[in-house]
Amino acid sequence: MKKHLVWFRNDLRVDDNPALLGACRKTNEQVFAVYCYCPEQFKLHDVGANQQAIIGQALNQLITKLKQLNIPLIVVAAGDFNGSIQALLDLIKVHKISDVHYNIEYAYNERERDRKLCEQLKGVADYHRYVADSLTAPWDILNQQGQAFKVFTPYSKVVKRHIERHGIEPVSAPTARAKENYQPLSTDALADLLAVKPTANHTPDVSEQHAAELLEQFIDDGVADYHQQRDLPARKGTSQLSPMLAIGTLSVRRAFAAANRYQGEGRTTWISELIWRDFYRAVMWHFPHVGRNQAFLSVDKHIKWNRDAADLDRWQTGKTGVPIVDAAIRQLLDCGWMHNRLRMVVASFLCKNLWIDWRQGERFFAQHLFDFDFASNNGGWQWSASVGTDAAPYFRVFNPVSQAQRFDPDGDFVRKYLPELAAYSGKQLLQFEDKPLTGYPRPMVDIKKSRKQAIAEFKLAKESSSE
């Protein structure tokens, strides 16, 4: 009789989990589940306390859900990725596992880990891999020459065509297994993860059930206006589903299927954002160097970044003297989440006005975001620094004043996160360069001058590189 092991990673759900369903195909065969807790790997990848805390929360709920299906989940303390391979091999031996099932992860280290495991499984157990963390598999979306796309728009067209042809059909949770097959396993290592305290003041409920409810609510009430609301940080115009998508209590395929029931510009724009998520996964898959601390474009190697620790500290603590930038960073520190428009604004300010290495921003986001997602974060930062695939042209520098004017004209967002500026009107908040705001720092750089300087520096770096 076969015995199956499902390895949960960034897919902490029972719904639309092809690996789980694959393991449960035969009702009479025993199924175990495992999660490897790798604190060393979290450290290496800068996964902060916020995301660790919601992973703990989600795992706790997953254990209960799996128990209802009579599937025991063991949480093993594995140290790092190498430790997780050994932990799995031990488990396979002890429980005489015949088949291992997992959903594919696309980043370099994860792929290397999986490759090493599969090598060691030869002659020991069969392995089964599934696509669950993207709308399309990266290897299915290629241009006419059979190469990977480097630009989003043509990529997105091919994704849409592929979906039209093949459809996306999320799979349901498996039915409960026979009770006599249930055998409680140790979840001791979970205690360490549950002990991690988030640094943000508000922790989202990331349970599978809440994610499903939030999705339905957003599709019913929010998606129709999404294209009009999504850039206004003072409104709740986006889904805020990103933490659940990042750790996998919500499936992106389920999110797509829910939106796809409707027509309209809002729905089309939202689906396009889901495709951006796929795009950055595809970039990781086809150009693995981007996940190894390197930029997609080699111009990055010719840039001499500003290494002033005090400058970085002012950005990280929201004390740059530029209200929209500081309010956004305070939102990140307070909520462990930041509005997309503001992620672009603060990223541009760090890389272009302060001339600080985008990796510093990438790292800081990873340490604080509940929704930290290696591919999207890396892609977003490289885009902002003009060193990635389909990146913003180097001469495109977001002006934080005009961004605030367009997207927070009344200053509602700024006042919410910078209570020291509560007495100022939207108009006054936009004039901070000329008219100092009492009790608030002066801007740490001249916005226009630093923009010009950045463009000149970037031009020089471009001339030194072959691109």
Ligand SMILES: Cc1cc2nc3c(=O)[nH]c(=O)nc-3n(C[C@H](O)[C@H](O)[C@H](O)COP(=O)(O)OP(=O)(O)OC[C@H]3O[C@@H](n4cnc5c(N)ncnc54)[C@H](O)[C@@H]3O)c2cc1C
């Ligand atoms: C510098 C920078 C860093 C970023 N870091 C992350 C990150 O670590 N994790 C993360 O999930 N997103 C990241 N993003 C993308 C985006 O800001 C967030 O996905 C979005 O703000 C999440 O809010 P939401 O769920 O309300 O999004 P919605 O607007 O409701 O979008 C729905 C989903 O689509 C995906 N999505 C939306 N926009 C993007 C995008 N530009 N790129 C990739 N996927 C997208 C997300 O999964 C999101 O949850 C980053 C963007 C930038 C510019």
